[in-house]
Every structure is written in C-alpha cells, then in structure tokens.
Amino acid sequence: MNLPLSSQLINLFAALLLLLAFAMLTQRRILSLINLFALQGFVLALSTGVVAYSTQQTHLYYSALLTLILKVLLLPWILHRLIRALNVRWDVETLIDIPATMLIGIVLVIFAFNLAAPISQIAGTITKSTLGIATACILLSFLMMITRRKAVSQVIGFLAMENGLFFAATSATYGMPMVVELGIALDVLVGTFIFGVFFFHIRETFESLDIHHLEKLKEH
Amino acid sequence: MELLLVLGVPFAGGIVLAFWGHRRFAPELNSGMSLLTLLAAAGLTTRIIADGPILVWNETFFVDSFNVFLVALTAFVAFTTSLFSRPYMRIEAHTGRLSPDRLRLYHSMFQMFSFTMLLALLTNNVGILWVAMEAATLTTVLLVSLYRTPASLEAAWKYFILCGVGIAQALFGTILLYFAAEKVLGSGGTALLWTHLNEVKGALEPTVLGLAFVFLLVGYGTKVGLVPLHNWLPDAHAEGPTPISAVLSGLLLNVALYAVVRAKVLVDGALGTHFAGNLMMGFGLLSVVVAAFLLSRQKDIKRLFAYSSIEHMGLMTFAFGMGGALATFAGLLHMTVHSLTKSAIFFAVGHAAQKSGTQIMADIRGLIESNPTIGWGLMIGSLAILGMPPFGVFTSEFMLLTAAMHQQPWATPFLLAALGVAFAAIFGKVQPMVFGTATAKRLPHPPALIPVFAHLAIVLLLGLYIPPYLAGWYRQAAALIG
Numbered sequence: 121m122n123l124p125l126s127s128q129l130i131n132l133f134a135a136l137l138l139l140l141a142f143a144m145l146t147q148r149r150i151l152s153l154i155n156l157f158a159l160q161g162f163v164l165a166l167s168t169g170v171v172a173y174s175t176q177q178t179h180l181y182y183s184a185l186l187t188l189i190l191k192v193l194l195l196p197w198i199l200h201r202l203i204r205a206l207n208v209r210w211d212v213e214t215l216i217d218i219p220a221t222m223l224i225g226i227v228l229v230i231f232a233f234n235l236a237a238p239i240s241q242i243a244g245t246i247t248k249s250t251l252g253i254a255t256a257c258i259l260l261s262f263l264m265m266i267t268r269r270k271a272v273s274q275v276i277g278f279l280a281m282e283n284g285l286f287f288a289a290t291s292a293t294y295g296m297p298m299v300v301e302l303g304i305a306l307d308v309l310v311g312t313f314i315f316g317v318f319f320f321h322i323r324e325t326f327e328s329l330d331i332h333h334l335e336k337l338k339e340h
Numbered sequence: 341m342e343l344l345l346v347l348g349v350p351f352a353g354g355i356v357l358a359f360w361g362h363r364r365f366a367p368e369l370n371s372g373m374s375l376l377t378l379l380a381a382a383g384l385t386t387r388i389i390a391d392g393p394i395l396v397w398n399e400t401f402f403v404d405s406f407n408v409f410l411v412a413l414t415a416f417v418a419f420t421t422s423l424f425s426r427p428y429m430r431i432e433a434h435t436g437r438l439s440p441d442r443l444r445l446y447h448s449m450f451q452m453f454s455f456t457m458l459l460a461l462l463t464n465n466v467g468i469l470w471v472a473m474e475a476a477t478l479t480t481v482l483l484v485s486l487y488r489t490p491a492s493l494e495a496a497w498k499y500f501i502l503c504g505v506g507i508a509q510a511l512f513g514t515i516l517l518y519f520a521a522e523k524v525l526g527s528g529g530t531a532l533l534w535t536h537l538n539e540v541k542g543a544l545e546p547t548v549l550g551l552a553f554v555f556l557l558v559g560y561g562t563k564v565g566l567v568p569l570h571n572w573l574p575d576a577h578a579e580g581p582t583p584i585s586a587v588l589s590g591l592l593l594n595v596a597l598y599a600v601v602r603a604k605v606l607v608d609g610a611l612g613t614h615f616a617g618n619l620m621m622g623f624g625l626l627s628v629v630v631a632a633f634l635l636s637r638q639k640d641i642k643r644l645f646a647y648s649s650i651e652h653m654g655l656m657t658f659a660f661g662m663g664g665a666l667a668t669f670a671g672l673l674h675m676t677v678h679s680l681t682k683s684a685i686f687f688a689v690g691h692a693a694q695k696s697g698t699q700i701m702a703d704i705r706g707l708i709e710s711n712p713t714i715g716w717g718l719m720i721g722s723l724a725i726l727g728m729p730p731f732g733v734f735t736s737e738f739m740l741l742t743a744a745m746h747q748q749p750w751a752t753p754f755l756l757a758a759l760g761v762a763f764a765a766i767f768g769k770v771q772p773m774v775f776g777t778a779t780a781k782r783l784p785h786p787p788a789l790i791p792v793f794a795h796l797a798i799v800l801l802l803g804l805y806i807p808p809y810l811a812g813w814y815r816q817a818a819a820l821i822g
Contacts (some may be wrong), residue, residue: 239516239551242548258508258512265505271497274501278504281508285512285515288515289515292515296467296514296515296518297531297532299465299467299468300471303467303468304467304474307474307475307478310475311474314478314482318482318500321488322497324488325488325490325493326490
C-alpha cells in the first residue's frame with residue numbers, strides 16, 4: 121500500500137497518541153503524568169499541523185498553534201505550579217490494579233473502533249482512519265478518570281479527554297469553526313483555573329487531595 | 341437592540357459586581373441589573389410576538405417563539421431570585437457564614453450565570469450553545485462550594501466532574517453533528533448554525549445523526565438531571581446557597597432541556613423515525629419513577645425538592661419525547677409552571693431553613709406558628725408542585741396524561757403511580773414542618789416573601805385561565821418543535 125507521506129505521518133501521530141493514552145493510564149507518578157499530558161498535546165499539535173499543511177486548511181494552523189500554547193505550555197505549567205504548591209508528587213493510587221486497567225483499556229479500544237467504523241466509512245477526509253483512535257483516546261481518558269483517586273489525576277484525565285475530542289474533531293471534519301474552538305479553549309482554561317482554586321479548598325478542608333474524602337454524600 | 345441589552349446587561353453586571361459585589365448596595369445593584377435584563381427581555385418578547393422570528397448579526401443570534409419564551413422566563417426568575425437573595429444573603433453574612441469576598445464572588449457569578457444561560461438560549465450556533473452550557477457549569481461550581489464546608493466541596497466536585505464528563509459527551513455529539521452537516525453545507529461557519537441545519541435536516545446522514553443524538557442526550561441529559569445521570573443534582577442543590585438552588589432548578593435544567601429539544605428537531609428531520617422521541621421517553625419515564633420513589637427517603641428539605649425537580653424534568657422530557665401538539669404544549673406549560681413553583685418553594689425553604697438553623701426536615705417544625713407567611717408559602721407551593729387542582733401544574737400534568745393516554749397508553753399507569761407516590765412522600769413531610777409545634781428563631785433581616793407569592797399567584801392564574809396570547813405563543817412554539 122502506497123500512502124503519501126502526509127497521511128503516513130498522520131497515522132504515525134495517531135498511533136503515538138493511542139500509545140500515550142495507554143501510558144497515561146498506567147502511569148503512577150503525577151509528575152510524569154503531567155509530562156505525558158504535555159507530550160500528548162505536542163503530538164496533537166504536530167498532527168494538526170500536518171493535516172493543515174496537506175489539506176491547505178489555514179484555520180487548522182491556528183488550532184495547532186492554540187493547542188501548542190494551551191495544552192503544551194500553559195496547562196502543564198499551571199499543573200506543575202499547582203502540584204509544587206500543594207506538594208502532591210507522591211504516587212497515584214488506583215482503584216483497579218494496572219494490568220486489569222490495561223485489559224479493560226484494550227476492550228475499550230476494540231469497542232471504539234467498532235463505534236467509529238460506520239462514521240469513518242462516509243468521512244471524506246484524509247484522516248478518516250484515525251477517527252477510531254480518537255474515539256479510543258476519549259474512552260481511555262474516561263477510564264482514567266474513573267479509576268484514579270487523586271483529584272489532580274482526575275483533572276488530567278478530563279483534560280486528556282478534551283484532547284481526544286479535539287483529535288476527533290480534526291480527523292472527522294478538519295476541525296470545528298474557529299469561534300467554537302476559541303470558546304472551547306476558553307472554557308478549558310477557565311475550568312483549569314477553577315480546578316486549581318478548588319484543589320486548595322479541598323486541601324484546606326481535608327488536608328489531603330484524596331477524593332475518597334469526597335464520598336460522604338450518599339443516599340441514606 | 342433589545343437583544344444586545346439582554347446579553348450585555350448581565351455581562352456588564354458580572355464585571356461591575358466583581359469589583360463592588362461586597363459593598364452594602366451590592367444586593368440592590370444585583371437586583372437592578374436583573375430588572376434591566378428583565379425589561380430588555382420583555383421588550384424582545386413583544387417584538388418577537390409582533391414581528392415573528394428574527395436573525396441578527398450575521399446570523400449569530402436567532403430568536404423564535406420557542407426560545408424567546410424561555411428567555412422571558414429566565415429573565416423573570418433571575419430577577420425574582422435576586423430579590424429573594426437580598427435579605428437571604430444579608431442574613432447569611434450576618435450569621436458569619438459568608439465573608440465579603442465570597443459575597444462578591446456570589447454577586448458577580450450570579451450575573452455571569454444569567455448571561456451564560458441567556459447566551460445559550462439566544463445563540464444560533466450549536467457550538468456556541470455548547471460553550472455557553474459549559475460556561476454555565478463553570479460559573480455555578482464555585483457557588484455550590486460557597487460555604488466551603490466539607491459537604492459543599494464534595495457536592496461541587498461531583499457537580500464539576502459529572503457535568504464535565506457529561507458535557508464532553510455533548511461536545512462529541514456536536515462534533516458528529518458538524519461532521520454530518522459539513523457534507524451538506526460545506527465546511528466553515530454556516531454548518532453549525534441551527535437555522536441552516538434546520539433547512540437541510542432531511543439531507544443529513546441518518547446514522548451519524550442518530551449517534552450524535554445519543555451523545556447529545558446523554559451529555560445535556562446529565563445537566564437536565566435525567567436518571568441515571570442525576571447524581572450531582574441533589575447534592576448541588578442541597579449544599580449551595582438557596583438562591584442558587586432556585587436558579588439551578590428553575591432555569592439551568594430548562595436550558596439544558598432546551599438544548600436537547602433543539603437537537604431532537606434536527607434528528608427527527610434526518611431520521612424520519614421516532615428514534616429520538618423514544619429515547620427521550622425512556623429516560624424521562626425512568627427519571628419520573630426513580631425520583632418519585634427516592635423522595636420518601638430524603639431527610640434534607642432541599643434534597644427533597646431537588647428530587648422533585650428530577651421528577652418534573654423527567655415529565656417534561658417524556659412530554660417532548662412523545663411529541664405532537666398537545667404533549668408539546670403540555671411540556672412547555674409544565675416548563676413554565678415548574679420553574680415558577682419550584683423557585684417559589686426554594687425561596688420559602690431558604691427562609692424556613694434560616695429560621696430553624698437547619699435543613700434537616702425533622703428539626704423544622706411549626707412554621708405556621710413562627711412565621712405564617714413562610715409556612716403558607718411552603719404549604720401552598722408544595723400543593724402546587726404536587727399538582728393540586730387550581731394550580732397550573734395540575735393543568736399541564738392533566739394535559740400530559742391525556743396526551744399519554746392517547747399516544748402511549750402503556751406509560752400512563754407508571755406516570756400516575758409515580759405522581760401518587762410523590763404526593764404521599766412530599767405532603768407527608770411538608771405537613772408536620774408547617775403545622776407542628778414551633779422551634780424557630782427570629783431572623784435579623786425581614787425575609788423576602790413577595791417573590792414567593794408572586795410566583796404562586798402566576799401559577800394559580802395559569803391553572804385557572806391561560807391568556808389567549810400566551811396560549812397562541814405556546815402553540816407557535818409547539819409547532820416549531822413538532
């Protein structure tokens with residue numbers, strides 16, 4: 121099979137994204153988790169850039185730039201500062217052990233490809249084969265949010281899910297209209313700030329960021 | 341022009357109150373801003389009723405009779421809530437539960453919350469609708485945790501994470517919608533504009549739209565509080581300040597349901613089947629039944645009425661899912677009367693809880709003795725929300741059940757049983773609170789009771805007589821939704 125260089129690159133980046141999603145799922149240290157998240161953002165920006173170059177969609181350059189600034193520089197920087205201020209570099213405990221999480225992850229990937237198959241068939245973009253991977257990234261980040269106990273890692277899972285959604289938008293449609301993308305970026309940024317404020321409140325009140333403290337409100 | 345004011349006033353209010361929100365006059369300023377918004381919304385409404393739908397500013401905003409009705413309702417309830425919050429928040433500050441900084445945050449975010457909801461209602465862009473819904477979550481998260489108690493932090497965290505995940509699903513749904521629309525409308529700005537989508541809905545790819553609707557329903561459904569995605573709702577209502585519980589129940593849930601209904605119109609057009617409606621009926625019925633049975637287990641008064649909100653949102657979702665002129669009319673009417681009644685109840689509940697110093701129902705007793713107006717407000721409000729005859733909720737529920745009897749007879753026993761169970765649960769709990777032996781203390785500021793009775797009077801009026809222009813307006817909106 122002879123694919124042009126650009127689509128080979130895009131497929132490579134997509135594969136890397138999936139790999140990174142799995143790496144995040146298994147990573148126990150919060151510091152490495154943030155670095156992985158930054159790396160994921162970087163790969164995402166690169167792949168968006170390649171798509172922009174090969175399809176001549178100029179607005180995708182802006183999205184790539186936005187991703188680079190927001191998800192590679194700004195958000196990891198905020199998160200780094202947060203964990204330094206809160207001193208939570210310790211290992212992450214998971215609710216399910218790592219091998220079991222991996223197995224569930226594999227099942228999710230298969231499910232994601234099945235889900236995306238009918239959509240990628242009718243997609244006309246050069247990136248249609250990556251839609252399955254994008255869906256898989258979303259589901260894996262979702263899994264990460266469910267299995268983690270620390271508030272910080274839940275937030276990173278949330279942000280990684282947004283990465284997956286962005287990737288899905290790029291591969292299915294060459295990105296959403298610019299005004300919507302800007303709005304989403306704003307929401308993500310504001311959300312992260314609020315998360316940050318929140319960490320301090322949780323910490324002040326419970327002297328820990330372990331969310332099992334947050335399980336008191338149950339049905340009586 | 342009115343549209344600019346409707347959006348501009350709360351936005352400006354949010355910024356101004358971010359600086360002055362802790363001053364003595366801040367509550368009055370807050371009410372004043374909400375009053376201006378209400379006047380602008382009233383102006384917009386009269387114009388839409390007279391001239392028909394408008395599309396302004398490069399098709400950025402679209403107003404038809406469906407959303408202008410919700411805009412008017414949102415502006416009205418936001419205004420009355422700001423009236424209620426004046427004495428309520430003063431008492432909270434007086435008892436030392438809130439510092440000036442938090443009061444500033446509260447006032448600023450209250451206006452921002454109104455702004456995001458009005459933006460969500462007025463925008464023509466399905467993507468901006470999503471952005472505004474997410475922003476509405478963000479503005480209320482810090483309000484839910486305003487008291488910084490362990491329980492309120494937990495509630496806010498749950499609210500944030502669950503709604504965040506939910507709204508991410510809705511974003512995926514929006515992406516899929518854009519994907520289908522791009523095939524027909526070409527890429528770029530117009531493919532997410534609702535007016536354009538509505539014109540070409542028949543040509544959109546059915547499989548993709550079906551999938552998109554599932555994601556949109558799950559996503560926005562989380563915010564509507566549909567079972568099994570409702571977990572955040574009772575906590576957020578119980579732990580936040582009461583004015584916020586009132587606007588969450590009375591307004592935010594409506595706006596989320598509005599997003600679902602807009603999506604349904606498109607999906608119905610594309611699929612030509614009753615797929616979307618069936619899904620909505622399923623989720624709606626489940627919410628009604630589950631919430632009704634959970635009502636009797638509640639101990640906290642605000643949680644009790646939060647579950648009642650889930651039940652009523654379920655009823656509306658069921659009505660819109662069923663479709664048809666009568667059911668949609670009933671759904672719209674129910675949206676109106678539920679918003680008014682539920683916020684009135686929360687106003688009364690807020691003062692009752694302040695008087696007794698607790699939200700636990702077993703410790704609130706004898707309201708009728710200590711403060712007859714609060715007591716009667718709570719009693720009449722509860723009777724209204726339970727669907728007792730002269731009130732508007734009775735009319736809408738009766739219409740809904742009649743429609744269900746014709747179109748989906750299998751569902752009526754479930755609905756009737758759930759309504760009966762809800763009646764027994766709520767009435768059994770409210771009755772001793774109102775009529776027992778008094779335990780309450782005096783409040784440092786006189787409570788705001790005009791909003792309670794103003795709302796209940798409108799609900800009573802709607803139960804006895806729906807003015808013809810209002811009925812015509814509902815009919816127009818129902819015709820749009822189909």
